[in-house]
Amino acid sequence: MTGRIFSIEEFSTYDGPGIRMTVFLKGCPLRCTWCHNPEGQTHGVEIVRSPNGCLACGACLKMGELETGSPCLVPASVAVCPRKLIRLCGEDLTPEELIARIEKNLDVLNMSGGGVTFSGGEPLAQAGFVEACMRLLRGKTNRALQTSGYCKPEIFSRVLAECDFVLYDLKLIDDAMHRRYTGVSNEWILENYRTLAASGVPFITRIPLIPTVNDTETNTRAMAELMRSCGVDRLEILPYNKMAGGKYLMLGREYEPGFDGSVEPIVRHEILSEYGIEGKVL
């Protein structure tokens, strides 16, 4: 068994307690229009070119020209950049290989009360792999899952049984709106959220706050309602990042979020507190 990973971050600061290594799994069933990790969306291996330090020598495009007839990036471009600015995004590792990389740092992770976070993309899209990795880490360090919650409820329960901590994203409560902005229904997401809340596994609820999309009074109220019914009194808010579009360029894609990104999202603390929820802006 292998998992496809697009990045392993050694010092992620927003993915749970302490110093954490975060494993970003490639591929996501959602297509959130504001996604700032577009390289995590597709499962396929992609070519990424960093714009900084490029000499514009053209060696990379020449490889594409040789192969396809038009100047473009191809896997062979990776090996010819004299500045080594082109890389393949997407690496297949077995659970054992991945854990070997993590184990080198377990002492520091544990010393700081940290651990490992599986993120993405959507880690539950590779649930078997994540479960296997978590099992290998059982008792060795704190294992966290950062998820949209989008997967079959029985799979969610299985992975949850291996989690020490969960970071759970809620986006929109209205299903039609959810479909419109993420491409999928939120039925599983809401069900899994209730499962999580009842499981006793420590977790944090998060919302990426997108201007005019989910910062509305209606959505805030609906979310607060759901959270209260699950006995949750804390919400971490990640305001929309205006720089989100940057990575699309590196992948050669267009960024079309479908809303006005220049507007500041509205944090409705007053509504949250009506429901006894403390909102913390990260």
Place this chain on the structure above:
Amino acid sequence: MTQNVKKALAALCSAEYKKQRIDNGEFDMTEALRGVPKKLRRLPMLEAMLDAEKPILWEDDLFGFHRCNKKTPSYVDANGKRIRSNGGNVTPNYAGAIGKGFDAVLEEIDAKIARFADDEDRVEFLETMKQYVAAVYRISDRYRHAAEEAGNTRLAEALGRVPRQAATSYYEACVFFKIITYTLRCASYYHMTIGRFDQYMYPYYQSDREKGISREELLEITELFFISLNVDGDLYIGMQQGDNGQSMVLGGYDKHGNSMYNELSFVCMDAAEELSLIDPKINLRVNKTTPDEIYEYGTRLTKQGLGFPQYCNDDIAVPYLLSIGYEEDEAWDYTVAACWEYIVPNCAFDVPNRATMNFPLMVNNAIHATLENAKDFSEVMEAAKAEIAQECDRLRAFWSPLQNPATINRNYGYLSLFTDGCIEKGLDLSMGGAKYYNYGCHGAGIATAADALEAVRTVVFEEKSVTPSELLAALDADFVGYESLQNRLLSCPKMGNNVDTVDTIAGELMGAFDASLNRKPNDKFGGVWRAGTGSALEYIQSAKRCPATADGRRAGEAYGCSFSPAITTRLNGPLSVIRSFTKFDLKRIANGGPLTLEVHDTVFRNEEGEKKVAQLVKAFVMLGGHQLQINSINRERLLDAQEHPENYPNLIVRVWGWSGYFCELDRVYQDHVIQRTEFTV
């Protein structure tokens, strides 16, 4: 921040005070000094300088002693060279003078004159020291009158006591300090470091507290004092603006393991945080037992974007200094020179950055000399170590005063008054008055050197995918026409990614450096050599002299700063970096020289991020790291600051061991900081 502090800060930032300065050209004294023997020249120079200075007092100025003359005196020597600078990079014994007062020092000198009555040279030296004190009295008296006239009774009263008598309060002690540092700078000494301020000032601080003076009041004095250390910064430049050597070392441990952090340590950190100025540059002494609270306190300064504190690990520095031959109490009292050079205060006249080991150049020489005929990698490795050993011998010979008399500058210098042993022995600092005369050597570009050897090992000996002649041809061509090979070399394992093969090579090179240099005599009053990991500006300068290297670096491209990964390395992250850079036993080459970590400023958006950075620093110390500086960086802001410097007058970055204003740096140093951020996450 109090109103007084706000007022002083505004005055500093407005720079109006600079309009009162006198443009005195080169302040040339060649004519006046004609016929005066070299050893006697420094006294008339300082006298002329101090007598030409006019008191400048800001409104309600608590400290004064601002520079009036733009330049200090100079003369042209027999070879046509203009002589001004008078040495530096030491921590003078401020505490000794502040605790005695100059009247008592004069008495000591008189007693010595009586004792050495038959020794003309010693008497001449001691008489000169008295004249220095007299010149200091003249300027401090003029300041006292000016303060009286301005109705500034607080400063006038303080100057009625210091510098003649010992300070009796924290404020007076700070005024005394200011007089010493101002006059030393007027004597053209540079990089006079502050040292363990929270230790030697604590008795005054504590006694004030016992008299009922509040922490807030003493914080205000500290802040005003810190502001005064930033005044005239443009006149006190080192290699770059901001490189002025005002390092302050806080905390640390004693030989029994007791923490030396006290309330004043925290007052100093609070003051630095509130002011957000580049001086003083704070260093924190830490060790395995340091509680999280200290790291969290320090991280708050990092968050301000000040580029400090720098962390110094007692567990590494002290054993190294003991191995060099410093006595136990001295080693435990260590401090840093202008940047990061571990020195002992008060009694030493070490030159901690005398020479530079250009590691990549040594490795390059070895590769060119042996690669064609080497049977295996170990032959290349051994040749590299032999190059390092030879270079150590060459550097020692070059800087030996026996072979190079130009390195001796015998004069009766004012700094002798602040160096233990000089008055006692009746000998100037430059003539053996101090206790230690050790030389330190930088170790520049260790990562580039190890990466180059690792690439040779990988492609030539392990994979056998590149022939020796092909590699040598690519290096000679600076990779022009060999871009794919360059790419392959850049893809080999690099130091900073926690790969044992390359980290082990780095360790072997450092081991050779240790064995060939540490404790070897320097022929200067019994001094020895010390090997280190610093580079100062040599990560740019020495790199310019190094042709293309086998790691894929092109000719002239900069190395990593001090003890850091090569700037072209795509790093796994900070955990791998700290592991790579703590594998070698750093107690063996601890002349100083930090690892630099660049952390994106968004990490500090909330308290949680701050705590994590604190944990990272702690991990580095626990793993046996010796020294660490952290930059909180935002690449976009730096690029914008290059375009629109007018919008970023207060943007501070850490350069090679000191914090400076980004917009005041030469472009090459700006670019290096920016390039370092390319791979930050």
